[in-house]
Amino acid sequence: xxxxxxxDTNRKTLxxxxxxxxxxxxxxxxxxxxxxxxxxxxxxxxxxxxxxxxEIARSVFFRLRLPRVVMAGIIGATLAAVGAAxxxxxxxxxxxxxxxxxxxxxxxxxxLAISLGWGARVAGTPIVFLAAFAGAAVSVSIVYRxxxxxxxxxxxxxxxxxxxxxxxxNAGVLTIQYVSDQTRSLQILRWLIGSLDVVGFSLIWxxxxxxxxxxxxxxxxxxxxxxxxxxxxxxxxLGVNVQRCERAIYLVSSLLVGVTVAVGGSIGFVGLIVPxxxxxxxxxxxxxxxxxxxxxxxxxxxxxxxxxxxVLGQTELPVGAVTGILGGPFFLWLMRRQQRYAIL
Amino acid sequence: xxxxxxxxxxxxxxxxxxxxxxxxxxxxSGSMAAIIGSNGCGKSTLIRLLGGLxxxxxxxxxxxxxxxxxxxxxxFARQLAYVPQTTSRAFPFTSLEVVLTGRTPHTSPFRxxxxxxxxxxxxxxxxxxxxxVAHRRITELSGGERQLVSVARAxxxxxxxxxxxxxxxxxxxxxxxxxxxALTELRNRTGLTVVxxxxxxxLLDPGFDRVFALGCGSVAASGSPxxxxxxxxxxxxxxxxxxxxxxxxxxxCVWSEVHA
Numbered sequence: 001x002x003x004x005x006x007x008d009t010n011r012k013t014l015x016x017x018x019x020x021x022x023x024x025x026x027x028x029x030x031x032x033x034x035x036x037x038x039x040x041x042x043x044x045x046x047x048x049x050x051x052x053x054x055e056i057a058r059s060v061f062f063r064l065r066l067p068r069v070v071m072a073g074i075i076g077a078t079l080a081a082v083g084a085a086x087x088x089x090x091x092x093x094x095x096x097x098x099x100x101x102x103x104x105x106x107x108x109x110x111x112l113a114i115s116l117g118w119g120a121r122v123a124g125t126p127i128v129f130l131a132a133f134a135g136a137a138v139s140v141s142i143v144y145r146x147x148x149x150x151x152x153x154x155x156x157x158x159x160x161x162x163x164x165x166x167x168x169x170n171a172g173v174l175t176i177q178y179v180s181d182q183t184r185s186l187q188i189l190r191w192l193i194g195s196l197d198v199v200g201f202s203l204i205w206x207x208x209x210x211x212x213x214x215x216x217x218x219x220x221x222x223x224x225x226x227x228x229x230x231x232x233x234x235x236x237x238l239g240v241n242v243q244r245c246e247r248a249i250y251l252v253s254s255l256l257v258g259v260t261v262a263v264g265g266s267i268g269f270v271g272l273i274v275p276x277x278x279x280x281x282x283x284x285x286x287x288x289x290x291x292x293x294x295x296x297x298x299x300x301x302x303x304x305x306x307x308x309x310x311v312l313g314q315t316e317l318p319v320g321a322v323t324g325i326l327g328g329p330f331f332l333w334l335m336r337r338q339q340r341y342a343i344l
Numbered sequence: 345x346x347x348x349x350x351x352x353x354x355x356x357x358x359x360x361x362x363x364x365x366x367x368x369x370x371x372x373s374g375s376m377a378a379i380i381g382s383n384g385c386g387k388s389t390l391i392r393l394l395g396g397l398x399x400x401x402x403x404x405x406x407x408x409x410x411x412x413x414x415x416x417x418x419x420f421a422r423q424l425a426y427v428p429q430t431t432s433r434a435f436p437f438t439s440l441e442v443v444l445t446g447r448t449p450h451t452s453p454f455r456x457x458x459x460x461x462x463x464x465x466x467x468x469x470x471x472x473x474x475x476x477v478a479h480r481r482i483t484e485l486s487g488g489e490r491q492l493v494s495v496a497r498a499x500x501x502x503x504x505x506x507x508x509x510x511x512x513x514x515x516x517x518x519x520x521x522x523x524x525x526a527l528t529e530l531r532n533r534t535g536l537t538v539v540x541x542x543x544x545x546x547l548l549d550p551g552f553d554r555v556f557a558l559g560c561g562s563v564a565a566s567g568s569p570x571x572x573x574x575x576x577x578x579x580x581x582x583x584x585x586x587x588x589x590x591x592x593x594x595x596x597c598v599w600s601e602v603h604a
Contacts, residue, residue, distance in 0.1 A: 223453060285437075
């Protein structure tokens with residue numbers, strides 16, 4: 001009996017809702033495990049025994065290690081959920097914030113803001129967040145307009161447009177970095193490398209203010225996205241307001257990716273790898289893939305960051321390099337596999 | 345009773361290039377209607393307008409006497425189902441998963457399908473004789489099998505009216521007839537109204553009640569299959585002087601001469 005046949009008999013015995021609950025519980029368990037491992041890992045191994053009476057160890061743990069792990073978790077969750085949503089909406093398994101130019105646009109917006117002054121705020125919101133959101137929103141609308149020639153989104157032109165927009169944005173970032181003065185230029189460089197270094201929780205609270213509503217919107221749209229992933233015209237005939245759903249996804253994806261890029265730089269391929277692992281584990285249904293990706297994405301980036309922190313001993317790798325090294329080959333493998341279905 | 349009433353529909357995809365001009369047609373509840381016409385004459389556009397998937401530039405479509413916009417989309421999907429000409433296969437969903445999407449108008453937004461929904465989806469697959477592919481992935485199915493799965497998805501909506509855009513274009517001889525037989529049987533049993541865009545003229549007589557022949561963006565002829573499927577009418581509809589009709593054992597045959 002093939003693997004898929006085993007899964008199918010499983011499905012017949014369990015109702016869909018019980019399967020969803022079971023999948024989410026498994027993912028929560030995985031997340032807890034990842035959290036534990038990444039709290040422990042790093043140049044300084046944290047010893048639970050030390051925490052209770054060593055003041056310095058406690059400070060390192062609560063001011064540096066824990067916030068950093070949480071930061072990795074929320075960024076990973078966000079990127080993976082956005083990836084899952086974009087793949088469903090564009091009916092393209094290769095879509096993710098990086099390949100659609102969303103990250104690139106966000107990076108351009110953010111570096112513009114940094115070059116003008118890192119600390120500035122508008123109504124309590126860091127201007128970097130807003131600028132990255134604007135950049136991401138502009139690039140996603142450009143990519144979509146180019147790809148949506150006529151009535152359908154052409155798969156190949158979608159990715160091509162995304163990559164070109166990314167290249168343009170990268171050139172923009174380099175130009176800004178070049179013309180900025182030395183301190184700013186260094187700031188942009190440090191940010192570009194993409195680090196999850198964070199002290200304390202204040203930045204995390206600020207981010208969650210944007211991220212949690214975004215996550216909720218994505219989860220609320222999961223059913224519409226499932227119908228869109230199956231077929232756009234059928235979805236419309238089943239009562240999905242396609243245009244409204246697409247607009248909501250653009251807006252929310254830009255906001256979510258913008259905020260994560262503003263803080264952590266552009267971290268690629270999380271939004272590609274994680275939804276695919278979720279599909280392998282729980283099947284194609286977006287109502288499973290989206291929430292599971294959210295949880296798995298958090299665990300995934302925590303582990304990637306733990307790897308980045310510990311693999312070179314005292315020096316750290318940028319986490320974007322780790323996800324890139326893991327994700328790039330994965331993307332190529334997927335692309336090769338997709339060619340059988342003539343997607344590109 | 346009139347179920348679908350299209351009044352003076354105008355539609356254009358690009359300015360000054362009308363696809364449909366002043367199309368009016370009425371579809372009786374419980375009837376089987378076919379829309380025929382040459383390639384690119386606006387058949388698919390018309391059926392999308394009838395299904396509320398496109399908005400006409402001028403004119404309106406009434407469903408049970410009410411204009412579309414006054415009806416909630418999801419509620420509407422419980423009454424009217426639409427089968428597109430082709431469907432996406434970006435992701436390897438199973439056929440059952442695809443058919444289950446047809447149950448969404450009947451399930452509340454935050455519930456997943458229950459065993460009843462699964463049973464109805466399986467019944468719908470059975471109706472089109474495709475229950476054997478329920479657990480196979482749509483990416484592995486042939487074009488014809490995918491078309492039938494798409495029809496099953498629409499039937500799982502339990503609609504009172506089904507709109508089909510060339511559902512039989514990839515089907516073999518047996519499945520073409522089988523599809524019409526299944527739809528006729530449903531019409532007789534449940535009063536389903538069927539509107540179908542098709543090039544399969546030989547399958548319309550005698551099962552269908554009405555045929556609308558579309559030529560150059562407007563209804564050129566309409567009536568019973570016997571009235572419309574005549575060489576003189578078809579020659580004009582398809583702008584083809586080589587159209588021939590004849591009867592074999594009482595069955596209508598339509599063809600166009602290859603070696604004219």
